[in-house]
Amino acid sequence: MATNEKLYQRFTPFHRVTHFLLIISFFGLVLTGMPLAFQDQAWARWLYEAMGGYPTAGYIHRICAGITFFCTFIHFAYCSYLVLVKGAGASIIWGADAIMMQPRDIKDIVADIKWLLGFGPHPAFDRWIYWEKFEYLSLLWGTFVMALTGLMLWFPTTFSIFLPGWAIDVGLIAHRYEAILAAAFVFTIHFIHTHLLPEKLPVDEAIFTGAVSEEEMLHERPRHYKRLKEANQLQQLETVPNPAISFMAKVIAVPLLVMGLFLTALMVSSLLLSLI
Numbered sequence: 001m002a003t004n005e006k007l008y009q010r011f012t013p014f015h016r017v018t019h020f021l022l023i024i025s026f027f028g029l030v031l032t033g034m035p036l037a038f039q040d041q042a043w044a045r046w047l048y049e050a051m052g053g054y055p056t057a058g059y060i061h062r063i064c065a066g067i068t069f070f071c072t073f074i075h076f077a078y079c080s081y082l083v084l085v086k087g088a089g090a091s092i093i094w095g096a097d098a099i100m101m102q103p104r105d106i107k108d109i110v111a112d113i114k115w116l117l118g119f120g121p122h123p124a125f126d127r128w129i130y131w132e133k134f135e136y137l138s139l140l141w142g143t144f145v146m147a148l149t150g151l152m153l154w155f156p157t158t159f160s161i162f163l164p165g166w167a168i169d170v171g172l173i174a175h176r177y178e179a180i181l182a183a184a185f186v187f188t189i190h191f192i193h194t195h196l197l198p199e200k201l202p203v204d205e206a207i208f209t210g211a212v213s214e215e216e217m218l219h220e221r222p223r224h225y226k227r228l229k230e231a232n233q234l235q236q237l238e239t240v241p242n243p244a245i246s247f248m249a250k251v252i253a254v255p256l257l258v259m260g261l262f263l264t265a266l267m268v269s270s271l272l273l274s275l276i
Contacts (some may be wrong), residue, residue: 006214007237010206014078018071019207025071027256028064030183030263032057037176041270065150072143096126096227101137105130126223131193135185142182149175180267187260195257203257208249209241 011019035048035057051057082092091097108130114120128136152159152171159168195203199219206212217225228234 007211007240008214008217008234009210009237010212011210013210016207016210018074021067021071023256025064025067026186027259028060029068029179032061032064033179034183034263034267037180038267038270041266043266044270062154065147065154068143069147072147096223097128099128099133099136101130101133105133122219124222126221126227129220131189135190135193138182138185142178145174145178146182149178180271183260184264184267187264191257191260195253203250203253205241205246205249208253209245211237211241 031047032051035044035051038044039048048057051060079092093100094102104126108123108125111120111123112130115122149171152163152168153175156168159171194200199216214225225234
């Protein structure tokens with residue numbers, strides 16, 4: 001970011017830290033869990049051994065699962081704080097700042113398709129773009145499914161007390177395919193929309209620095225910019241983000257982006273080969 005740019009805060013330190021923890025836990029879960037889903041493939045067996053093999057890979061998987069549980073807990077604790085202390089219950093579910101899907105998002109989707117096809121202007125989005133809302137809902141659903149089935153596989157004896165044996169088998173299948181779906185979704189849809197757009201390359205630093213430029217806000221989220229300005233809530237950052245954070249964002253994120261895309265290619269090719 002240029003030092004003469006007007007910068008505004010998009011993500012608080014809380015969001016940045018929790019997202020960083022999710023990055024660590026997600027990649028840890030994928031790198032240790034995906035080899036089990038594709039254990040008949042040479043690349044999966046090599047990856048499993050590279051992650052320490054048995055039982056080390058299993059320990060890493062459970063530690064990363066614990067980090068995910070922790071992030072989920074503090075996220076809902078934060079939402080509860082907004083509702084009970086700040087009185088922002090309605091704005092979380094509905095309104096311009098809500099991250100839940102609303103009728104306005106249908107209009108945004110149609111406008112975006114028209115723009116992509118060259119039949120209309122670039123749509124004016126608000127604080128959260130429709131695909132970000134979809135990703136959030138996908139994360140909530142995926143976390144619930146993976147947590148429930150993961151606990152069933154972690155403590156099969158305990159769950160077998162009140163569940164039939166076939167339920168554990170169903171849990172294994174659901175856990176495996178939800179994991180593949182989640183990894184493929186994050187490594188393609190999320191990466192493309194967030195980091196791999198021409199104006200974002202090599203990485204969108206906002207989630208790491210917390211800052212977004214005025215130019216970017218006007219281009220991507222003009223409705224949000226206009227609302228904040230009219231409400232006199234558009235506060236410019238007094239200092240630019242630490243250059244070291246920007247540098248580390250590239251050092252960490254770029255290899256992870258490449259790794260995610262490469263893992264997706266391996267998973268897709270393995271699935272296609274299994275159909276032949």
